[in-house]
Amino acid sequence: MNWDRNIRFHHRHFESGEGHYHHTNCDFDDYNNAVNEYKKSFPSKVNVVENTPDPAVSEMLVHMEKQGCETCFDRFDSQKPHCNFGLAGVCCKNCNMGPCRVTKKSPRGVCGADADLIVARNLLRWVAAGVAAHGARGREIMLALKAAGEGILNIPISGEEKLRKSAAQLGISTKGKSKEELAVEVADILLEDLSRTVPGKHKTLSAFATKERIEKWRELDLLPIGAYHEVFEALHRTSTGTDGDWENIMKQFLRCGLAFAWSSVLGSSIAMDSLFGLPVRSTVKANLGALREGYVNIAVHGHSPLLVSEIVKQGRSQEFIQLAKEKGALGIQFYGICCSGLSAMYRYGGVIPLSNAIGAELVLGTGAIDLWVADVQDVFPSIMDVAKCFKTTVITTSDSGRLPGAEHYGYDHHHSNLDETEKLAKTIAKRAIESFEGRRNVPVFIPDYEVDAEIGFSVEYATSRFGSMEVIAKALKEGKIRGVVNLVGCNNPRVMYEKAIVDVAQKLIENNILVLTNGCASFPLLKLGYCNVKALEKAGKELKEFLEPDLPPVWHMGECLDNARASAFFRALADSLGKDIKDMPFAFASPEWSNEKGVGAALGFRLLGINSYHSVYPPVQGSKNVMKYLFEDTQNTIEAVMVVEVDPMKLADRIISDINEKRKALMWK
Secondary structure (H helix, E strand, O other): OOHHHHOOOOOOEEEOOOOEEEOOOOOHHHHHHHHHHHHOOOOOHHHHHHHOOOHHHHHHHHHHHHHOOOOHHHHHHHOOOOOHHHHHOOEEOOOOOOOEEOOOOOOOOOOOOOHHHHHHHHHHHHHHHHHHHHHHHHHHHHHHHHHHHHOOOOOOOOOHHHHHHHHHHOOOOOOOOOHHHHHHHHHHHHHHHHHOOOOOOOHHHHHHOOHHHHHHHHHOOOOOOOHHHHHHHHHHHOOOOOOOOHHHHHHHHHHHHHHHHHHHHHHHHHHHHHHHOOOOOEEEEEOHHHOOOOOEEEEEEEOOHHHHHHHHHHHOOHHHHHHHHHOOOOOEEEEEEHHHHHHHHHHHOOOEEEEOHHHHHHHHOOOOOOEEEEOOOOOOOOHHHHHHHOOOEEEEEEOOOOOOOOEEEEEOOOOOOHHHHHHHHHHHHHHHHHHHHOOOOOOOOOOOOOEEEEEOOOHHHHHHHHOOHHHHHHHHHHOOOOEEEEEOOOOOOOOOOOHHHHHHHHHHHHOOEEEEEOOOOHHHHHHOOOOOHHHHHHOOHHHHHHHOOOOOOEEEOOOHHHHHHHHHHHHHHHHHOOOOHHHOOEEEEOOOOOOHHHHHHHHHHHOOOOOEEEOOOOOOOOOHHHHHHHHOHHHOOOOOOEEEOOOHHHHHHHHHHHHHHHHHHHOOO
């Protein structure tokens, strides 16, 4: 679909001789027609049942319909037809004079905001929410690292090598210091970068970003003060009657992208890896067929791994295993939903990945889960309805994420009770066994699909496996690996569930492109065998030969926060070849993205000079200027653009074409 042809705007102009505005309306019919055309691509639940690539998903949707259980796919259908104003981004409810919307009759809001300004302000608020989301869960782990160093939190600091390396990069003297002392110093810097209000150097960004990018961001006046400040400023600028210049709004949009990437993501990643240690290459079972009847089955869901780590530890202790067996269970088994599950999976082993956020209801619908532990983000309130149907106990663990009807055992608003982590985990493990005991007669339906998946990839693993990153860099230059794509993101019912991710991955590896993955998008790749060495049969000849005998064509790097691993991988390859990241044959793809963090993640990679590729449009179709800014103009500033193609196969073609252009510019074969 050519949006430039379908969306035409006639800009207002001021004729000074007459002293008043003469304008023609933005052509509402044209962008309205374009949005209507876009909506035709939205699948129905029936389409999903017939076409989603995971047969376990199809079976569960049919099963749950027979049980009378509603899912997000039912609710998506019931929302149709979706609001054109919302899809186009031209609805404003920032004040109480509205809500206002751009129409033929009313091309501007009550305050005078036009489509460009309304769309830009809405987008800025989205990315600010993304900064806050990853930043909030990052703050928890930074506080935990500090508390562990101070002896308040009884959790060992397992990532000493990562901690010492990060401390040195941050300019901290490590000589003669214990890991506990360094934990406090590193945590203080990360927290300072997160919350700074007094203008000063963003220490994490300055330590880990390349000189070329820092100079570019300084030239564009994009360097952030701190994550909290940039979110604060974003809400300030978009408050009533403040910033009326859409281009200036988009400048703050880019600043928020830097705050997201270097505090909310990288800062949080440093704290997590320092406290819990780096991932270890291992093999796990994946998909619903790995559910085990007869066990106390505990699912962990969300994005905050701190309490989860202790719950897993307690659940594996002899004390609780024995208690479970006394109640008739075979033992205790953990399952991963969304990113808390992925974090636990690659750190502790034996935590079976089952589903991303969109499929959480389907997991509950098996009837096999005794306890559902929900912390923060991508935990839909609808899970309570399904849990009630199958008598699954749901527990929330964060004051930021409460669910009506759920039991709550967690950290308080201030995180002043971090020292109660062990006590909370024991309470939750005990509650799981009680729930198992009370659910003996609940029928279980488990689709018979499971697969082995390889996990735990990182720069550190790659360096160990090959001896140095130069080996991979040489393969990239010689064309054995034509490019590297970070294929990530959440899921969205606007596109065929999980199919866009699988289609893109399949075409990329066929064309000898190495795929990195993490977060929700990684689940279909785990479940459908792409993280298995057997998937080399689906890869191109050169990529297959390079990865044989023991490496899959898709490298699983962890949870969504582990985009930091992918960016580190890109940096290591670029440094090995003496090139800037922006010039390398790299790409970021989140075909099915759906939330505010997805906006921030894609923007963070674009700010590195790497294009982002998607099969879902952001809500910008109502503004030709903002669309042009995202899809074209940022090529001239940050040297990367957002690419949207609803058809995932065409999206993959575009990625391949752009990677080949990068290779051509580098004069690589």
